[in-house]
Amino acid sequence: MDFRLTQDQLELQNAVRDYLTAEHDAALLRRLDAGDSRDPAIWDGLVDMGLTGILVPEDCGGLGLGLVEAALVAIELGRANVSEPLADTALIAAPLTSAEQQSEIATGKLKVALAHNVNPWIADLDQAGLVLGGTHTESATPLESVDPLRRLFASDETSGSDDLLDRAALITAAQLLGISEHILSLATDYANQRVQFGQPIGKFQAIKHHLASVAVKIEFARPVLLRAAYALENNHGRAALHISHAKVATTDAAMLAGETAIQVHGAMGYTYEVDLHFWMKRAWALAGAWGDRAFHIRRIEAGVFTGALETNHSNIFSKE
Amino acid sequence: MELNYTPEQQAFRAEVRAWMAANVPSQSLKTLEGREGFDQHVLWERKLASGNWGMVTWPEAYGGRGLDLIQWLIFEEEYWAAGAPNRANQNGIFLLGPTIIEYGTDEQKARFLTPMAHGEIMWAQAWSEPDAGSDMAAIRSRAVRDGDHYVINGQKTWSSRAAFADWCFGLFRTDGESSRHHGLTFILLPLDTPGVTVRPIRQLHGETGFAEIFFDDVRVPVENRLADEGEGWKVAMATAGFERGLMLRSPARFQATAKRLVQLYDQHSQTASPQARDAVLQAWMDAEAYALNTYSVAAQVMAGRKIGAEASLNKIFWSEMDRAQHRAAMSLLGAAAELRTLDDGEANAWLEGYIFSLSGPIYAGSNEIQRNIVAERLLGLPR
Ligand SMILES: Cc1cc2nc3c(=O)[nH]c(=O)nc-3n(C[C@H](O)[C@H](O)[C@H](O)COP(=O)(O)OP(=O)(O)OC[C@H]3O[C@@H](n4cnc5c(N)ncnc54)[C@H](O)[C@@H]3O)c2cc1C
Numbered sequence: 069m070d071f072r073l074t075q076d077q078l079e080l081q082n083a084v085r086d087y088l089t090a091e092h093d094a095a096l097l098r099r100l101d102a103g104d105s106r107d108p109a110i111w112d113g114l115v116d117m118g119l120t121g122i123l124v125p126e127d128c129g130g131l132g133l134g135l136v137e138a139a140l141v142a143i144e145l146g147r148a149n150v151s152e153p154l155a156d157t158a159l160i161a162a163p164l165t166s167a168e169q170q171s172e173i174a175t176g177k178l179k180v181a182l183a184h185n186v187n188p189w190i191a192d193l194d195q196a197g198l199v200l201g202g203t204h205t206e207s208a209t210p211l212e213s214v215d216p217l218r219r220l221f222a223s224d225e226t227s228g229s230d231d232l233l234d235r236a237a238l239i240t241a242a243q244l245l246g247i248s249e250h251i252l253s254l255a256t257d258y259a260n261q262r263v264q265f266g267q268p269i270g271k272f273q274a275i276k277h278h279l280a281s282v283a284v285k286i287e288f289a290r291p292v293l294l295r296a297a298y299a300l301e302n303n304h305g306r307a308a309l310h311i312s313h314a315k316v317a318t319t320d321a322a323m324l325a326g327e328t329a330i331q332v333h334g335a336m337g338y339t340y341e342v343d344l345h346f347w348m349k350r351a352w353a354l355a356g357a358w359g360d361r362a363f364h365i366r367r368i369e370a371g372v373f374t375g376a377l378e379t380n381h382s383n384i385f386s387k388e
Numbered sequence: 389m390e391l392n393y394t395p396e397q398q399a400f401r402a403e404v405r406a407w408m409a410a411n412v413p414s415q416s417l418k419t420l421e422g423r424e425g426f427d428q429h430v431l432w433e434r435k436l437a438s439g440n441w442g443m444v445t446w447p448e449a450y451g452g453r454g455l456d457l458i459q460w461l462i463f464e465e466e467y468w469a470a471g472a473p474n475r476a477n478q479n480g481i482f483l484l485g486p487t488i489i490e491y492g493t494d495e496q497k498a499r500f501l502t503p504m505a506h507g508e509i510m511w512a513q514a515w516s517e518p519d520a521g522s523d524m525a526a527i528r529s530r531a532v533r534d535g536d537h538y539v540i541n542g543q544k545t546w547s548s549r550a551a552f553a554d555w556c557f558g559l560f561r562t563d564g565e566s567s568r569h570h571g572l573t574f575i576l577l578p579l580d581t582p583g584v585t586v587r588p589i590r591q592l593h594g595e596t597g598f599a600e601i602f603f604d605d606v607r608v609p610v611e612n613r614l615a616d617e618g619e620g621w622k623v624a625m626a627t628a629g630f631e632r633g634l635m636l637r638s639p640a641r642f643q644a645t646a647k648r649l650v651q652l653y654d655q656h657s658q659t660a661s662p663q664a665r666d667a668v669l670q671a672w673m674d675a676e677a678y679a680l681n682t683y684s685v686a687a688q689v690m691a692g693r694k695i696g697a698e699a700s701l702n703k704i705f706w707s708e709m710d711r712a713q714h715r716a717a718m719s720l721l722g723a724a725a726e727l728r729t730l731d732d733g734e735a736n737a738w739l740e741g742y743i744f745s746l747s748g749p750i751y752a753g754s755n756e757i758q759r760n761i762v763a764e765r766l767l768g769l770p771r
Binding site: 070072074077110132136208213252259260267268270271273275276277279280281283284287289290291294295297298313316317337345365368369372373384385 | 389390391393394458472511521546646650653654657665666669672673674676677678679680683684686687688691698701704756758759760762763764766767768769770771
């Protein structure tokens with residue numbers, strides 16, 4: 069029993085974070101927002117980092133890593149607000165595709181879009197060479213998201229599986245955690261720098277306490293996410309329940325972080341000029357994606373209240 | 389990450405489970421906050437000690453089993469799952485004990501730890517004063533050196549179970565010229581020392597669960613001092629770390645409550661409001677989250693990391709979770725919530741628990757103080 073990330077896992081996460089901090093900053097988000105929100109150069113950079121191959125077996129040209137690693141990468145995608153379809157393609161879809169398709173995913177040639185009846189949209193359908201759970205229609209109607217960097221298309225008939233849903237909810241939860249952490253750091257930076265009444269506003273206890281409450285939410289969402297990733301990777305019987313828990317916990321953290329951060333920023337937070345809005349809007353979008361809070365609460369209820377699951381503590385890590 | 393129990397850990401769990409099944413009293417004890425119940429709980433401490441379960445993480449030489457934190461978590465899981473009583477000596481085993489292990493001399497370890505693990509001496513914590521609550525550095529009670537003794541004068545308050553305990557560990561000002569956190573010293577003394585007067589205070593639930601302690605020229609030998617003179621603040625902060633961090637409130641306690649809450653919901657599902665249903669689920673999720681986080685922190689501590697201000701995140705979380713769990717139960721009970729005894733003739737443990745949970749955000753450093761610590765030391769906001 070050891071809940072620590074391995075050295076390799078930590079190094080992977082740090083490498084991705086360092087790369088994205090350098091190459092995928094807020095100035096880039098603004099440039100994307102001014103254009104059509106996708107840039108092949110960003111995709112190529114992610115491919116060069118090997119990130120498209122995270123879950124692809126080594127004999128298909130990937131890194132052959134597992135869902136804990138995928139979740140760590142997804143946390144960083146959230147933190148950097150990456151909009152390229154890397155999470156959908158490489159962290160969610162890859163294991164559900166053929167060996168040949170996986171090779172193409174690893175090389176960055178194939179992008180995958182995901183369709184499921186929990187979502188009224190399909191993201192990045194226009195660039196996708198493959199649609200899991202749906203079909204590719206040239207004429208799909210674009211939908212406008214509040215998140216300026218999301219590219220959504222209306223979806224009708226979908227056949228996405230439970231497995232797809234679980235994987236997608238897990239990776240979405242991981243992104244929400246990274247988003248929460250970044251929002252907290254944006255708000256903390258602002259509180260340190262904005263002066264009112266002759267002092268940084270971060271010296272006011274009301275501000276401190278708001279931000280501390282966000283830190284608590286994040287702290288107790290992180291291990292829930294990691295357990296969910298581990299459970300799915302190891303085919304534990306309760307993996308779906310754990311994923312739902314992770315989705316709820318990270319959604320709550322991200323929503324609280326966003327509302328708190330806007331309050332801490334004052335009117336600045338209510339503008340399009342401050343970077344905060346990109347992360348906040350991504351949080352709103354992902355909160356409803358791949359099963360909203362109510363959807364996941366229902367899945368948890370089904371486990372907890374029916375007695376189907378013995379809610380005994382010795383089995384928070386149960387394989388059954 | 390390896391989220392599996394080893395065969396040894398599973399065998400240990402089975403051993404604890406079997407012992408608890410054979411020994412946990414079948415009838416629940418009276419409340420720990422009253423004399424009669426306290427005495428019942430002390431007998432239970434001795435029973436535990438007879439099975440060598442007093443404090444499993446301590447070295448064998450001091451009445452422990454030399455086990456690691458994962459084994460401790462397993463022990464706690466089985467302990468609370470079996471419905472075992474609260475620990476009468478929690479101030480001793482969870483707060484003072486680890487502090488002595490860190491700062492005590494070998495002689496002090498032998499003298500204090502073993503009787504503590506054996507349930508022979510019950511401890512009270514004597515830190516707070518009428519004018520030193522959250523602002524503990526405002527402590528005024530004096531300990532003046534006189535040869536090989538300290539002479540103590542002053543007053544402590546809110547000392548949990550001091551009316552029933554045998555000894556107390558206090559924080560006193562040894563340097564009359566000092567102020568704030570300088571010049572304080574950590575001293576241990578028997579509560580029956582001449583000059584000590586303990587005056588019980590009735591708590592919210594009506595029992596005398598804490599007390600004032602008056603010191604009137606109380607002579608205490610210098611060897612009862614823990615660490616050096618003037619080092620008291622540093623030592624007390626270590627104790628406070630144990631209090632807020634891993635030890636005092638192990639996750640299994642809240643998981644056991646969450647499980648009972650789910651059962652309570654099942655009994656009341658016809659009348660429960662949707663809000664109560666949500667609250668029960670949240671309580672269950674939070675208890676899991678707290679347990680997972682504890683496993684994560686335990687693994688890091690075992691690898692040599694010290695926990696500092698992070699303990700404040702913990703303290704905020706468990707105390708607010710505890711209150712929410714019991715509030716949910718109160719709303720499920722509806723009109724019966726106010727009754728001190730329920731249908732089955734048992735004391736209304738949900739009501740007692742709710743009342744006690746209201747103190748969680750206050751003791752061990754109020755949650756406002758914890759949020760200050762999180763903001764200043766973890767997030768880096770200005771003091
Ligand atoms: C059940 C129970 C058991 C206890 N057991 C013990 C014990 O065994 N031994 C012992 O020594 N003490 C014990 N205490 C005392 C406990 O440590 C104190 O109650 C606690 O430190 C708060 O001090 P206070 O009660 O004087 O409240 P105050 O310090 O007067 O605080 C009152 C309110 O003001 C807020 N406040 C104070 N300062 C600040 C600040 N800087 N910023 C923001 N808000 C602030 C507090 O958060 C609180 O909400 C116990 C208390 C309780 C309730």
